[in-house]
Amino acid sequence: MMNPQTLSDNFGRNIDYLRISVTDRCDLRCVYCMPAKMRFTPRSEVLSIEEILRLGHIFTSLGVRKIRITGGEPLVREGIDKLCLGLSRMNSLRELVLTTNGSRLQQWAKPLADSGVQRLNISLDSLRPERFRAMTRVGNLMDVLKGIETAQQAGFERIKLNSIVMKGWNDDEVLDLVQFAVNEGVDLSFIEEMPMGAVEGNRVIRQMSNDVIRKIIATRYTLIDSLEQSGGPSRYVRMAQYPKLRIGFISPHSNPFCAQCNRVRLTATGRLLLCLAHEQSIDLRQKLRTPGQSDSLLQAAIQDSMQLKPRSHLFSTTEEVVSWRNMNATGG
Numbered sequence: 249m250m251n252p253q254t255l256s257d258n259f260g261r262n263i264d265y266l267r268i269s270v271t272d273r274c275d276l277r278c279v280y281c282m283p284a285k286m287r288f289t290p291r292s293e294v295l296s297i298e299e300i301l302r303l304g305h306i307f308t309s310l311g312v313r314k315i316r317i318t319g320g321e322p323l324v325r326e327g328i329d330k331l332c333l334g335l336s337r338m339n340s341l342r343e344l345v346l347t348t349n350g351s352r353l354q355q356w357a358k359p360l361a362d363s364g365v366q367r368l369n370i371s372l373d374s375l376r377p378e379r380f381r382a383m384t385r386v387g388n389l390m391d392v393l394k395g396i397e398t399a400q401q402a403g404f405e406r407i408k409l410n411s412i413v414m415k416g417w418n419d420d421e422v423l424d425l426v427q428f429a430v431n432e433g434v435d436l437s438f439i440e441e442m443p444m445g446a447v448e449g450n451r452v453i454r455q456m457s458n459d460v461i462r463k464i465i466a467t468r469y470t471l472i473d474s475l476e477q478s479g480g481p482s483r484y485v486r487m488a489q490y491p492k493l494r495i496g497f498i499s500p501h502s503n504p505f506c507a508q509c510n511r512v513r514l515t516a517t518g519r520l521l522l523c524l525a526h527e528q529s530i531d532l533r534q535k536l537r538t539p540g541q542s543d544s545l546l547q548a549a550i551q552d553s554m555q556l557k558p559r560s561h562l563f564s565t566t567e568e569v570v571s572w573r574n575m576n577a578t579g580g
Contacts (some may be wrong), residue, residue: 265479265516268316270301272315275352279384279447280441289516293516305335309547320577329362330474347410361403361404367406367408368406372396376416426495437496442575458502478496518532521578
């Protein structure tokens with residue numbers, strides 16, 4: 249039995265949040281996430297459910313209290329309910345959450361809730377069917393809207409929508425997205441597009457600052473700054489007219505949050521990424537598949553890797569690409 253410890257880096261940050269990508273595959277092809285013709289990882293190179301659960305035990309023994317399941321689209325991964333159930337039963341885990349594009353929630357919302365997932369983040373960038381299809385290349389908006397409805401009936405503690413707003417694409421829908429969240433009684437976060445991977449179009453031209461989005465929202469609603477945290481990078485406001493709901497802003501360009509970074513990412517292939525925009529990592533898959541590799545050795549390797557975590561991501565509004573890893577391969 250390993251002694252409980254904590255993970256910390258060279259800058260005094262405590263790491264208690266792990267994002268686990270369970271696949272780089274997705275049933276959508278969002279324009280800011282991947283190119284239209286994407287080559288996915290062979291399944292033999294992807295961590296098994298058992299390997300992910302083993303790492304989950306090790307990370308929670310090291311003080312990780314929040315795990316987010318991501319992809320690609322995690323609901324295309326076979327055995328996702330088994331994985332969530334196994335993670336949710338880890339005694340020291342405080343919160344298990346999952347991010348999805350929502351297209352499969354009609355089938356999966358109740359099994360996920362029954363498997364111990366406490367909160368859902370659902371991507372929704374447009375409320376117009378033709379635009380939604382253009383932004384996702386293949387998506388059906390009604391599948392996502394019905395998925396949101398199903399999720400609301402499944403018993404999650406909280407549901408949040410995630411929206412990426414881009415100039416010339418969907419910047420005229422900011423107030424519509426807020427009103428939809430109000431109508432549905434769910435939270436909403438706006439995320440600035442991150443310069444990850446080779447995608448179509450010019451990110452610099454379409455970059456939309458959350459400062460601008462906030463000003464748009466303020467034309468209709470009275471916004472009140474909030475100090476509350478959800479364990480991640482969102483900075484929240486409340487609306488005076490609807491005080492139960494939160495509007496979040498994840499702003500890597502306009503309002504970086506690196507000084508408070510508390511997370512690392514495990515890719516579907518077992519790379520432990522210490523920062524979204526840097527390549528510093530260790531190969532946990534290789535260690536897992538090495539005969540005789542004990543949990544204690546894996547624990548030590550993870551602890552040592554924290555010294556590779558950089559101070560900041562160094563995004564700027566003039567960079568087209570800072571890493572050639574696509575977001576679907578990184579896990580958000």
